[in-house]
Amino acid sequence: xxxxxxxxxxxxxxxxxxxxxxxxxxxxxxxxxxxxxxxxxxxxxxxxxxxxxxxxxxxxxxxxxxxxxxxxxxxxxxxxxxxxxxxxxxxxxxxxxxxxxxxxxxxxxxxxxxxxxxxxxxxxxxxxxxxxxxxxxxxxxxxxxxxxxxxxxxxxxxxxxxxxxxxxxxxxxxxxxxxxxxxxxxxxxxxxxxxxxxxxxxxxxxxxxxxxxxxxxxxxxxxxxxxxxxxxxxxxxxxxxxxxxxxxxxxxxxxxxxxxxxxxxxxxxxxxxxxxxxxxxxxxxxxxxxxxxxxxxxxxxxxxxxxxxxxxxxxxxxxxxxxxxxxx
Numbered sequence: 001x002x003x004x005x006x007x008x009x010x011x012x013x014x015x016x017x018x019x020x021x022x023x024x025x026x027x028x029x030x031x032x033x034x035x036x037x038x039x040x041x042x043x044x045x046x047x048x049x050x051x052x053x054x055x056x057x058x059x060x061x062x063x064x065x066x067x068x069x070x071x072x073x074x075x076x077x078x079x080x081x082x083x084x085x086x087x088x089x090x091x092x093x094x095x096x097x098x099x100x101x102x103x104x105x106x107x108x109x110x111x112x113x114x115x116x117x118x119x120x121x122x123x124x125x126x127x128x129x130x131x132x133x134x135x136x137x138x139x140x141x142x143x144x145x146x147x148x149x150x151x152x153x154x155x156x157x158x159x160x161x162x163x164x165x166x167x168x169x170x171x172x173x174x175x176x177x178x179x180x181x182x183x184x185x186x187x188x189x190x191x192x193x194x195x196x197x198x199x200x201x202x203x204x205x206x207x208x209x210x211x212x213x214x215x216x217x218x219x220x221x222x223x224x225x226x227x228x229x230x231x232x233x234x235x236x237x238x239x240x241x242x243x244x245x246x247x248x249x250x251x252x253x254x255x256x257x258x259x260x261x262x263x264x265x266x267x268x269x270x271x272x273x274x275x276x277x278x279x280x281x282x283x284x285x286x287x288x289x290x291x292x293x294x295x296x297x298x299x300x301x302x303x304x305x306x307x308x309x310x311x312x313x314x315x316x317x318x319x320x321x322x323x324x325x326x327x328x
Contacts, residue, residue: 002280005028005286007028007039017306024068027313031286032078037078045086047091082282089133097138109149118142119199139162161241163241170220178231195240200217239280240279244282262283286302288303
């Protein structure tokens with residue numbers, strides 16, 4: 001299993017203290033222990049005209065120029081950049097999206113090792129790609145376009161995928177999404193997909209007993225592998241990446257409880273990895289967006305927004321050390 005994490009602080013509209021590159025470098029180095037380790041970053045396509053609030057919060061032009069850390073950091077210390085391209089226009093704009101993918105490949109194709117096309121296009125919530133007009137065409141055309149551009153630029157080793165939120169009962173149903181992919185010829189889409197990403201938050205947004213966390217975690221993985229991936233013509237040879245996995249602290253969740261729940265999830269993923277072909281597990285995320293705010297989206301971190309480790313940090317470091325691939 002290859003582990004990783006989202007290392008920046010911003011979560012959707014929640015923006016707390018500025019990111020501290022020195023703290024990020026120290027904490028990620030401690031987590032990875034020198035093993036292969038994935039660091040996740042996000043770029044956002046907002047279309048024309050763009051939503052002014054999204055422009056203010058997401059700063060897409062700045063992020064196209066620079067990520068949280070310098071380019072060379074993502075390739076040093078056995079790190080690998082997992083770059084997510086998010087589709088969030090107010091109006092359908094697939095042509096503009098393809099141009100955006102071209103910009104991202106030119107800017108980061110030599111740095112990224114994983115490139116994700118759209119974020120949870122089956123998930124119809126504000127600030128998530130599934131709510132954006134034209135998202136299915138953006139996913140399909142964008143994946144084909146990205147592969148052509150990567151290959152033409154000599155970046156054939158960059159793995160290409162997309163992510164979904166599972167299982168469907170968490171979302172109120174996503175039949176339309178999977179039916180659309182099922183109707184496609186494999187050559188039109190599935191043939192270009194190297195991995196399938198999963199956003200895994202079984203207990204983050206509704207009350208769930210700790211005793212149920214393992215079962216919900218395995219259910220989400222099995223639902224994706226056994227039910228939905230075959231519909232999208234993605235066979236057992238296509239690996240699953242747990243692209244995001246987290247659980248928050250907050251007014252009703254202590255730091256020790258967060259650590260216990262994350263431990264259950266990480267161990268459950270590891271226990272099912274060989275059977276379900278799960279090869280990557282990325283945590284969300286390194287630090288709280290803003291520890292002073294009580295809502296779950298603000299407190300997903302393994303550390304506070306001031307980079308003070310919570311119990312989950314040391315637990316995850318231990319589990320990553322036990323389950324990650326050794327250096328070769």
